[in-house]
Amino acid sequence: MNEVISTLLNHRSIRHFQDKPLTEEQVKTIVACAQSASTSSFIQAYSIIGVTEKEKKQKLAEIARGQAYVANNGHFFVFCADLHRHELIGRMENKDVLPSIESTEKFMAALIDAALAAQNAAIAAESMGLGICYIGGIRNNLDEVKKLLKTPDRVIPLFGMAVGYPEKITDQKPRLPFAHIYHENEYEQDEARFLNQLEEYNQITSSYYDKRTGGARKDRWTEQIGEMLEKKSRMYMKDFVQKNKLDLH
Structure with a gap:
């Protein structure tokens, strides 16, 4: 590298x-x-x-x-x-x-x-x-x-x-998984696959916040982004x- x-x-x-x-x-x-x-x-x-x-x-x-x-x-x-x-x-x-x-x-x-x-x-x-x-x-x-x-x-x-x-x-915040970001030749539209990837990522981000804050936060990414986008x-x-x-x- x-x-x-x-x-x-x-x-x-x-x-x-x-x-x-x-x-x-x-x-x-x-x-x-x-x-x-x-x-x-x-x-x-x-x-x-x-x-x-x-x-x-x-x-x-x-x-x-x-x-x-x-x-x-x-x-x-x-x-x-x-x-x-x-x-x-x-x-x-x-x-x-x-x-x-x-x-x-x-x-x-x-x-x-x-x-x-x-x-x-x-x-x-x-x-x-x-x-x-x-x-x-x-x-x-x-x-x-x-x-x-x-x-x-x-x-x-x-x-x-x-x-x-x-x-x-x-600490470095974990990013979305490669498979969720990178599409080859056409946009992947398998919604079930997308949702599964998001649930897996939620576990990663929740663990990150839990460790970083000593248990004070356990935010799931979709929860965090959903709340942010709901507010105009x-x-x-x-x-x-x-x-x-x-x-x-």
């Missing part, structure tokens, strides 16, 4: 960081690795905002409902879908790009570009001995995030990434995206 595969297979979210900032060289390396990710048709429809001001990090932590590691880390990155620069390109080249920019297809391309860049950044950081944690909680109030980060129309802050030197390393969350998102002149067609 090579070092890249070892790094990937050893991923886990880190939520406790040392009080030690990343160096400028580390930040530049992580961003350069993010930019080396594949991008749809070379469109590069994303931007990364590094947040270093304590007040802004604290505000983002509050928006994320008190996640302390949003404020306390070595560096905080915010990954954005960004088609603002492409609107400017249209003006530069005297091309009618707005129908394309405002399409669902280009919005999806921007989302995918940002996700690919972020995962490259995560792998780069972990290969340097750093820990990372993705932060979707900034989407709890994107109006406030946009004000805080001063993002223009056609730019959507998607998620944050806390990066830093691990203070505490937690961030239902304003479609209106917010369209208000920012994306995904209109």
Whole structure:
């Protein structure tokens, strides 16, 4: 097993960081690795905002409902879908790009570009001995995030990434079994088989939580996800995206 595969297979979210900032060289390396990710048709429809001001990090932590590691880390990155620069390109080249920019297809391309860049950044950081944690909680109030980060129309802050030197390393959460994720040639639709796999996975996750918490939790995965999905969350998102002149067609 090579070092890249070892790094990937050893991923886990880190939520406790040392009080030690990343160096400028580390930040530049992580961003350069993010930019080396594949991008749809070379469109590069994303931007990364590094947040270093304590007040802004604290505000983002509050928006994320008190996640302390949003404020306390070595560096905080915010990954954005960004088609603002492409609107400017249209003006530069005297091309009618707005129908394309405002399409669902280009919005999806921007989302995918940002996700690919972020995962490259995560792998780069972990290969340097750093820990990372993705932060979707900034989407709890994107109006406030946009004000805080001063993002223009056609730019959507998607998620944050806390990066830093691990203070505490937690156990790795078990993932769904290979056979439940990987389909060959066509989507497996044997429902009974699916349900059996989920029941087996429930036993694995329940044992994981039981061991990790000393018996305080014994969550089954389907129970946990079912309860999460039953609660409506961030239902304003479609209106917010369209208000920012994306995904209109």
